[in-house]
Amino acid sequence: xxxxxxxxxxxxxxxxxxxxxxxxxxxxxxxxxxxxxxxxxxxxxxxxxxxxxxxxxxxxxxxxxxxxxxxxxxxxxxxxxxxxxxxxxxxxxxxxxxxxxxxxxxxxxxxxxxxxxxxxxxxxxxxxxxxxxxxxxxxxxxxxxxxxxxxxxxxxxxxxxxxxxxxxxxxxxxxxxxxxxxxxxxxxxxxxxxxxxxxxxxxxxxxxxxxxxxxxxxxxxxxxxxxxxxxxxxxxxxxxxxxxxxxxxxxxxxxxxxxxxxxxxxxxxxxxxxxxxxxxxxxxxxxxxxxxxxxxxxxx
Numbered sequence: 001x002x003x004x005x006x007x008x009x010x011x012x013x014x015x016x017x018x019x020x021x022x023x024x025x026x027x028x029x030x031x032x033x034x035x036x037x038x039x040x041x042x043x044x045x046x047x048x049x050x051x052x053x054x055x056x057x058x059x060x061x062x063x064x065x066x067x068x069x070x071x072x073x074x075x076x077x078x079x080x081x082x083x084x085x086x087x088x089x090x091x092x093x094x095x096x097x098x099x100x101x102x103x104x105x106x107x108x109x110x111x112x113x114x115x116x117x118x119x120x121x122x123x124x125x126x127x128x129x130x131x132x133x134x135x136x137x138x139x140x141x142x143x144x145x146x147x148x149x150x151x152x153x154x155x156x157x158x159x160x161x162x163x164x165x166x167x168x169x170x171x172x173x174x175x176x177x178x179x180x181x182x183x184x185x186x187x188x189x190x191x192x193x194x195x196x197x198x199x200x201x202x203x204x205x206x207x208x209x210x211x212x213x214x215x216x217x218x219x220x221x222x223x224x225x226x227x228x229x230x231x232x233x234x235x236x237x238x239x240x241x242x243x244x245x246x247x248x249x250x251x252x253x254x255x256x257x258x259x260x261x262x263x264x265x266x267x268x269x270x271x272x273x274x275x276x277x278x279x280x281x282x283x284x285x286x287x288x289x290x291x292x293x294x295x296x297x298x299x300x
Contacts, residue, residue: 027271027278027300028052029293030206030242032103036285037074042089045284046098050293052278053099053204055150055181056086056141060109063122063156068129070140071109078140087142094147101181102130102141103150112156119160123167131168132176148179148203153192161196169201179203183244183280186215188231200237206280207232208244210255217257222265225257233273240277243270247293251286259295267299 030053033045045054061069069078076083093100104126105111113119127133130146149168153161165180172178181204182197184190190197197205207229209216215228233241243266246252257266262279270276278300287293 030280032283039285043092046093055103057103058106084142087144090144099147105152113160119163150181152183203239206242210252216255244280247281247287248290
């Protein structure tokens with residue numbers, strides 16, 4: 001049989017096309033869910049097909065000897081073990097390729113780390129109650145195993161978050177990874193998460209480019225935002241870095257970027273970074289109101 005000299009070239013072209021397809025779909029939209037009972041269920045959130053990552057918000061009481069508590073606003077009542085209903089939503093999301101993380105912290109709550117030992121104890125609690133551990137009979141979100149933990153630390157202590165990150169990452173195994181995410185404010189370095197991010201253990205960092213005039217979009221000016229983005233992407237070792245934004249003007253005090261401006265002036269610039277991961281939105285509720293993700297997803 002005569003050898004077809006075009007076969008290697010065809011395989012090369014097909015291989016290149018597959019790589020291009022993967023690259024095109026490597027980035028995505030991350031969103032926070034859990035702080036408004038009118039935003040739909042977790043399963044409904046993932047069924048939209050808009051999101052690649054969902055942070056369940058928040059575990060907002062933990063550390064310093066406290067009994068941890070989760071708060072999912074109007075979605076369920078954790079006091080009566082009612083939030084175990086979220087388990088089905090977690091597995092539904094994961095079956096669609098969406099990574100689901102538990103966000104700890106938030107802007108309202110009572111949390112802190114008193115010592116390295118306290119940080120390790122919190123990590124062990126998270127492992128056994130939300131991740132792959134087995135030493136708990138009262139998992140707040142049911143039996144589903146979350147993909148990781150998101151650090152949205154805005155209150156309390158500024159120390160020992162690196163200890164927490166190291167302990168959690170130590171549980172990560174090739175068969176079942178424990179992903180770490182962080183949501184620092186855009187002034188660099190973040191006073192709460194600076195040390196933790198320096199560990200280089202974080203897979204996703206969705207920087208909050210809002211509520212901080214010195215490093216956000218304002219009145220048609222993208223310079224502060226772009227300069228801050230460049231600082232973050234060249235200064236920290238992380239898997240992927242995301243542009244964190246409010247999904248509607250009402251979602252934050254300042255920093256909202258009209259979708260047309262994001263698509264035409266911001267995304268073309270920041271996507272040049274090899275660390276670019278996509279856009280993070282606060283939150284699912286506000287995205288429902290504005291349709292923001294639908295307006296940008298084709299360019300993310």
